[in-house]
Amino acid sequence: DQQVKQNSPSLSVQEGRISILNCDYTNSMFDYFLWYKKYPAEGPTFLISISSIKDKNEDGRFTVFLNKSAKHLSLHIVPSQPGDSAVYFCAAFNAGNMLTFGGGTRLMVKP
Amino acid sequence: DGGITQSPKYLFRKEGQNVTLSCEQNLNHDAMYWYRQDPGQGLRLIYYSQIVNDFQKGDIAEGYSVSREKKESFPLTVTSAQKNPTAFYLCASSSWVVRGYGYTFGSGTRLTVV
16 A cells, blocks of 8 residues: 555656656645655765644755645756756655655656 | 665575564664665665564565664565565665654665576
């Protein structure tokens, strides 16, 4: 039972355009959502998070949107840069402090 | 400079041998985790520990063992019972108090069975 799903395994975007990565979840008890970025042969690094009481959080080029009624999370990267090419994981916390990860989306930003 | 250290970065094991992957953190985090990543796949939870001297099985614990004798250390042993151990292994830690940053991950160990 996948509680956090990233339905697009890959996404290709032109440099300078917007990248939109999507994530759906099923557990309404999740109270915190995060995005991680991962390069090959490295550990994931934290990118941005959002509490379930908010619907938007912005940090520089990265914005996360949360639609609780649709149980949908998205990450917007504007403008996209070649260095953003990586695998992005969305993740959600339950009250027990355990993170549930999505399967990841590989973003390729073409120069 | 606080962080989480995994060693070695690359490890080769002969079939039938046990091997131990090291994970050390100096972040004063209470919880620690082990994940496995296969090519093109997501992160699968092997074991986790919320406090010292206690740990729980994750989704794919068979063929693995752990210990948590110190807060800073959470070594993972890949035993000969693990049928397909070649993978990229990630250790992580987290604080009960600060949830906004989620888990802090190490840089990983790539294990190859030869």
